[in-house]
Amino acid sequence: FEDQLHRRGQVDLETAADVDTLHETWARKFEPIAIGDVELSLWIEDEDRRFNLNTLIDQNGAVVARSQGILERLMKSLKITDNSLPQRLIDYLDKNNQGLFEKSAKNAPLYTTRELRRIEGFDDTVLFGGTGPGGPTPGLLPFATTWSAVQVNVNTAPPEVLAAVQKG
Numbered sequence: 001f002e003d004q005l006h007r008r009g010q011v012d013l014e015t016a017a018d019v020d021t022l023h024e025t026w027a028r029k030f031e032p033i034a035i036g037d038v039e040l041s042l043w044i045e046d047e048d049r050r051f052n053l054n055t056l057i058d059q060n061g062a063v064v065a066r067s068q069g070i071l072e073r074l075m076k077s078l079k080i081t082d083n084s085l086p087q088r089l090i091d092y093l094d095k096n097n098q099g100l101f102e103k104s105a106k107n108a109p110l111y112t113t114r115e116l117r118r119i120e121g122f123d124d125t126v127l128f129g130g131t132g133p134g135g136p137t138p139g140l141l142p143f144a145t146t147w148s149a150v151q152v153n154v155n156t157a158p159p160e161v162l163a164a165v166q167k168g
Contacts, residue, residue: 020046021155048153050145051161053089053116054109061095061107074144074164078129079137085121092119110146 021027030042051074055067071086084101091101093109104118116122122140124130129139143161152165 019155020048020153027156046153046156047145048148048151049156049158049161050143050148051152051164052146052148052150053113053144054093054146055150056086056090057093057095057109063090063094069167070164073167074160075140077160077163078140078143079132079134080126080140082121082126085119085126088119088121089116112146113141113144115146116140 026044027046028043033040033042051070053071056064056071058064068086068090071089072083075085088101092105093107094105095107097105097107101120103120106115106118110116113127116127125137125139127139127141129137131137138160143158152161154162154165157165
């Protein structure tokens with residue numbers, strides 16, 4: 001197993017270490033591994049394929065309008081209808097105590113997307129998806145991160161993230 005990981009890393013370095021795409025060896029699923037009665041599936045995803053929620057606030061604690069627009073478009077495309085959620089997240093992140101949703105605000109960057117559960121309105125349906133009148137809807141988590149670069153990797157990003165970023 002470690003040999004597979006090492007070979008995949010070598011292939012990435014041999015082609016273009018500074019560019020990741022879904023056509024590289026690392027982006028393919030590993031063969032499932034049977035462990036007793038359980039089958040383990042493993043894959044690697046580029047974290048830069050997701051929208052970084054911490055980009056909503058700049059170094060000085062001010063709102064970044066472009067990032068706010070991206071989040072709003074992404075949520076709309078995911079059929080997340082609570083329009084207060086982007087502002088709730090911004091109030092949670094920003095460094096000031098002014099805003100409609102400052103109760104229990106962290107006023108600092110998110111360490112992990114799990115922290116979203118601390119913000120009112122970010123329930124299981126918003127985070128993981130659900131079934132609505134129009135059928136199943138995806139949640140926010142597959143498209144969001146707290147640990148990527150400031151820019152989204154257009155070579156690996158899903159269509160929902162690309163559409164939200166391109167309109168900005």
